[in-house]
Amino acid sequence: VKNPEILNSVFDEVKAKVEKSTKVSNSGLVINVKDGIVQVIKLKGSFLGETVWVKSQNKEFRGLVIGLREEFVEVVLFEGVSEVCEGDLVIRSESPLGILVSEKLLGRVVDPLGRPLDSENPESLFSAQDNPADFKFQALFNNAPEILERDPINESLITGYKGVDSLIPIGLGQRELVIGDRKTGKSSLLIDTIINQKETQVKCVYAMIGQKRAELARIVKDLKHSNALKHSVIVSADASQPAGLQYICAYAAVSIAEFFSKRGMDVIVVYDDFSKHADAYRQMSLLLRRPPGREAFPGDVFYLHSRILERAANTKRRNAVGPKFGSITAFPVIETQAGDVSAYIPTNVISITDGQIFLDKVMFTKGIRPAINVGLSVSRVGSAAQTKAMKKVAGTMKLELAQYREIAAFAQFGSDLDATTQSQLHRGARLSEILKQKKHAPLSLEEEVLILYAAVKGYLDDLEVSEILDFEKKLLAHFNQYHSAILLNVKLNRDITADTDFLIASCLKYFTHLYKKARAQFAIATEKTTSVESEE
Known part of the structure; x- marks a missing residue:
C-alpha cells in the first residue's frame, strides 16, 4: 500500500x-x-x-x-x-458462503446464491410460515465424505439409453464424464437421463455454468413437457453473469445434492459444463495475478474439479453402524475442440472420474444418435453396477461391436470375405442399428432388456437394417399390450429366470413370425400397386 x-x-x-x-x-x-x-x-x-x-x-x-x-x-x-x-x-x-436449501427447491430454477430465477413466486423461496426444521443452511465448500463413510457402488442407475445401460453401465454414487465436441448431444443425453428418473425416487440437480439463457429456457421447457421438472432443481449462472457466480455454481449444485443425500435420497448432479467452469476460474486467477501454467490455467485447477467430484459417493453404508444416507451420482460435462481429449482440462477430469462417455462428431454427422463411441467410452465400475437381467443380454455385445468396427474398417478395402467375417459384419450392422435412439425417448429397464434380448439372440438377423427401428417400435407396442406381465416380471426381479427366458423366447418367435408375414403382405400389395400404376 x-x-x-x-x-x-x-x-x-x-x-x-x-x-x-x-x-x-x-x-x-x-x-x-x-x-x-x-x-x-x-x-x-x-x-x-x-x-x-x-x-x-x-x-x-x-x-x-x-x-x-x-x-x-x-x-x-x-x-x-x-x-x-x-x-x-x-x-x-x-x-462461510452457503445456500439455504429445502425440498421447496424441487421444480425451481435458482442462481448459485439460492435466488429464484423463474417466474413462479420470484420474490422468495421461503416464508415466515415455513417450519425451520424443513430447510437448512448448506455451506458451499464442504469436505468430501471420508473413505470409511463410502460404500461400494453396486446399484445401477438406469439412464434409459440402450447403448449406455448395456455397454457403459453407471452406478449410484459413480462419477461419469460426458465428453465430446460442441453440438454432439451431451446435454440431450443427460436431460433424457433426468427424464427417465421421474418414475423413481431419484432427485436431480442440473448446474448450468456459463451457458446461454436460450439454452436454459430450452432445458426448462423440455423438463416441464416431460413432467420431470418436479423432481429436479436447476442452478444457473449464465454467460452474462460475473465469473465469481459461475465459479460457485458447481459448488451450489453439489451442496443442494448433499441436502437430499443426507435425507436418504439418491441424487444425480449434472455439471454443464466444466470447460466453462475452468474458464471462469482462469479469468479470476489471472485477475488475482496468480502464476499461469499450461493453457494459462492456474496450478490448482486440478484441485478445483477434484474437490467437487469427490463429494459424489455412495454413502448408504448398509452394513455399517451409524447414519445411513443416500448417494450422489455426478455427471461432469466437458466440451472438446475437434475431438481432442488430450487437452489439459479433459485429461484432468478423465483422471478424476470413474469413466467417460465419448460422443463422436463424425458419428453424429452420420445420423447415429446417440453418437456414443463405444471404443473410447468406458465405465470403471463395470458390471458391478448392472442388473442381472442386463448382464445376461449385454454380456457379449461390446466384444461383438468391437470386432465389427475392426472388420468393417478393413472390409472396405476388399470384397473377398469368408463366411465368418460376413456373418460378423451382418450381425454388427444390426447391433449398431438397434442402439440408435430418438431424443427425449428414454426406455425403462424391462424395455431395454427385451430389445437387446431380441438382438443378441438373433431375432434381427433376417431383417434389413432399415427395418430394425420399425421392428423395435412394434415389438414394444406388442409386448406392452399383450405380454405386460413378462415385462413386469423383469422389472420387479431385475433378472431373467429360466421360465421368463422361455416366455420371452416364445413370444419373440411368434411376434417375429407375425412381423415377417405382415412385411411380405405389404411387399405384395406394394408390388401390385406399382404394376397398376405402370399399366395406367
Missing part, C-alpha cells in the same frame, strides 16, 4: 459515516477494483470462503474472500461489479 496514512484517514471517515446508520464491526475498505475482483484493507480476522458485504451507494453486494495477502484481502464479487468503487466499506459476515 503506497500511502497508508491517506488510506487510514479515508477508511476512518467512511466508517464513521456508515456507523451512524448501522453498527459496523470487523469492516474494511476497498482500495482497488478490477473486473469483479476487489482488494480490501483492514479486514481483520477474515478467512478463505467467508461471505462479505460491500456497501456502495446505499446498496449491499455479496462477495467471497478468495485470497489472503499480507497487505490486503482479495474478494470476488457476485453482483454489483460495475457499481463497487474505491473507498466503499466492506463488512464481514463471519460465516
